[in-house]
Amino acid sequence: MEIIIGGILLGGTYALIAMGLQLQYGVARIMNLANGEILVAGSFAALWLFAGAQLSPVLSLIIVVPIAFVGNWLIYQYFLLPLVKRSKNQGQLEVDSILSTFGISFIFVGVMHAIFGGEYFNYEYLEIPFQVFEEPFALNRIVAFLGAAIAAACLYFWLNQTRSGLKLRAVSVNPDAANLVAINVNRASAMAFALGGAVTAGGGALISMFVTFDASIGVLFTMKALIIVILGGVKEIRGSIVAAFVLGLAETAVASLIDPGLTLASAFLLFILILLFRPQGLFGRQTS
Amino acid sequence: MTGAEVRNFAVAIVLFALAALIPLTGSGYWLSIGVSIATYMVLSTSWALFSGPTHYISLATGAFYGIGMYVVGLGIEILPYPVLLLIAAVLGAALAALVGLATLRLSGVYFVIFTLGLAELIRQLVNWGQTTQGSSSGLYVLTDISEPMIYWQLLGLGAIVYLLGWWINRSRLGFALRIIGNDEVVAVHSGINTASAKIILFVVSGTVATVTGALLAPRLSYIESSIAFSPMLSFLVVIMALLGGAHRLWGPIIGVVPFMLVWDLVTAKFPNQTTLVLGICFLLIVYAIPHGLAGLVEKYRARARGAF
Numbered sequence: 001m002e003i004i005i006g007g008i009l010l011g012g013t014y015a016l017i018a019m020g021l022q023l024q025y026g027v028a029r030i031m032n033l034a035n036g037e038i039l040v041a042g043s044f045a046a047l048w049l050f051a052g053a054q055l056s057p058v059l060s061l062i063i064v065v066p067i068a069f070v071g072n073w074l075i076y077q078y079f080l081l082p083l084v085k086r087s088k089n090q091g092q093l094e095v096d097s098i099l100s101t102f103g104i105s106f107i108f109v110g111v112m113h114a115i116f117g118g119e120y121f122n123y124e125y126l127e128i129p130f131q132v133f134e135e136p137f138a139l140n141r142i143v144a145f146l147g148a149a150i151a152a153a154c155l156y157f158w159l160n161q162t163r164s165g166l167k168l169r170a171v172s173v174n175p176d177a178a179n180l181v182a183i184n185v186n187r188a189s190a191m192a193f194a195l196g197g198a199v200t201a202g203g204g205a206l207i208s209m210f211v212t213f214d215a216s217i218g219v220l221f222t223m224k225a226l227i228i229v230i231l232g233g234v235k236e237i238r239g240s241i242v243a244a245f246v247l248g249l250a251e252t253a254v255a256s257l258i259d260p261g262l263t264l265a266s267a268f269l270l271f272i273l274i275l276l277f278r279p280q281g282l283f284g285r286q287t288s
Numbered sequence: 289m290t291g292a293e294v295r296n297f298a299v300a301i302v303l304f305a306l307a308a309l310i311p312l313t314g315s316g317y318w319l320s321i322g323v324s325i326a327t328y329m330v331l332s333t334s335w336a337l338f339s340g341p342t343h344y345i346s347l348a349t350g351a352f353y354g355i356g357m358y359v360v361g362l363g364i365e366i367l368p369y370p371v372l373l374l375i376a377a378v379l380g381a382a383l384a385a386l387v388g389l390a391t392l393r394l395s396g397v398y399f400v401i402f403t404l405g406l407a408e409l410i411r412q413l414v415n416w417g418q419t420t421q422g423s424s425s426g427l428y429v430l431t432d433i434s435e436p437m438i439y440w441q442l443l444g445l446g447a448i449v450y451l452l453g454w455w456i457n458r459s460r461l462g463f464a465l466r467i468i469g470n471d472e473v474v475a476v477h478s479g480i481n482t483a484s485a486k487i488i489l490f491v492v493s494g495t496v497a498t499v500t501g502a503l504l505a506p507r508l509s510y511i512e513s514s515i516a517f518s519p520m521l522s523f524l525v526v527i528m529a530l531l532g533g534a535h536r537l538w539g540p541i542i543g544v545v546p547f548m549l550v551w552d553l554v555t556a557k558f559p560n561q562t563t564l565v566l567g568i569c570f571l572l573i574v575y576a577i578p579h580g581l582a583g584l585v586e587k588y589r590a591r592a593r594g595a596f
Contacts (some may be wrong), residue, residue: 106570230398
């Protein structure tokens with residue numbers, strides 16, 4: 001029971017991170033390997049606001065999310081849009097954007113390392129035990145889970161029920177056709193990329209309440225987000241939410257039953273299984 | 289053999305002979321730089337054998353390299369050194385084949401993601417294996433293999449890689465890979481088994497990286513999982529190969545030499561800013577020199593020819 005609830009709580013935050021990456025890859029077609037670093041930047045921002053201004057990490061979202069939105073929008077406009085325009089096909093864009101976002105992620109790590117140093121950080125906020133089905137869990141994990149659930153629900157509603165969300169989904173299905181029905185594809189992509197970055201940074205601020213982090217831990221979150229997105233199916237928001245819970249449960253189970261050092265190994269095991277047996281993802285549709 | 293090929297061979301042999309003389313200068317500094325340059329020459333040239341024509345970015349070099357080190361570290365007390373090199377090569381080839389079979393049948397993104405985490409995955413498994421076995425986390429490699437010996441071995445491996453690369457370029461396999469790199473759909477339709485061509489080349493490149501790790505193990509004399517499976521190594525190999533130009537066999541080496549000299553200064557003067565510098569290099573390569581130094585050389589040569 002402890003494993004199941006712990007896994008679900010972890011999965012909730014993973015779902016939020018994966019949704020951020022999915023907006024960036026599914027709509028804007030940028031495989032953003034700096035995703036984890038943006039998350040860690042959100043964590044550092046929350047830490048800094050908490051330590052400096054005694055601002056609760058939940059309230060710090062009001063500051064972190066808009067800044068991340070603007071920052072990611074600028075990254076898209078000035079670094080990634082030139083690549084989109086330069087590339088002749090999707091394969092070329094993938095190679096270029098992978099290399100470019102690697103560069104951006106290293107710059108993020110370098111800057112955060114220069115500002116905060118190489119130590120591990122964590123802080124205490126809402127570390128009050130809270131009873132769920134007679135098992136104690138820290139309240140901060142539950143708050144993070146609720147925050148992730150609310151954000152995911154808003155995002156889901158926005159994508160599926162509003163006109164601007166429909167535009168994004170149209171671009172995700174076929175950018176050329178979307179262009180023909182008078183959707184500004186570049187603007188929609190920039191929007192999706194910025195929104196994805198904002199969601200990721202917000203997830204970072206929430207996760208910083210109960211995770212110990214340092215400047216170079218981002219790549220682990222990138223890996224997890226990528227595995228979740230592939231597990232769920234690249235263009236399926238519902239799929240990645242389910243996949244996030246699967247990964248959260250698998251990691252918690254492995255960490256508490258076998259060895260806490262093997263969390264990445266459990267994620268990789270899922271990844272290999274999906275590649276071998278269902279490469280289109282749990283919810284993805286078979287193409288061609 | 290054409291005249292140009294004879295000339296290239298002669299140039300290569302002279303350069304290799306000159307490089308082989310470095311340990312005789314007796315300078316420890318140049319020998320140590322020489323070993324680093326030779327290491328990355330082998331690693332990035334073999335990386336480019338696979339990733340150059342196919343455009344699949346492999347980040348698995350660090351994983352193979354670390355496995356090579358661990359094979360030597362674990363076996364040095366029991367088996368003779370050449371046997372260990374052979375075991376390392378076989379293990380590296382087997383791992384590359386497995387990774388290739390799982391990922392190279394699908395689109396390139398899966399491959400990149402998989403290789404990105406591979407070194408960390410193997411490091412976690414090695415750590416776990418060592419703690420459950422109750423052994424200490426480090427391994428001692430005490431041999432009488434000197435640094436010049438390591439250097440000459442690396443040069444020899446480099447020569448093998450160049451010959452192999454030259455031969456693959458002329459073969460049907462190399463031709464098939466270039467078609468895959470240009471348009472995979474066309475390659476499939478003209479009857480090329482794209483998956484097996486990619487897997488063969490990935491196995492070659494992985495085997496070379498594993499043997500390189502095995503050759504370098506005696507230099508460290510103490511091996512720890514965080515050193516053997518350093519995440520930085522894979523990225524350095526990618527940067528140097530792309531800086532030189534991965535589409536030519538002689539491309540990576542002209543990236544490796546200047547980069548290593550500058551990198552040596554950066555790590556000595558600004559040890560805390562290495563990641564930042566690495567990030568800037570990545571962006572420079574993508575935006576300023578997408579075809580590497582080799583691409584620049586070819587462009588200016590073509591322009592000079594056009595002027596006459």
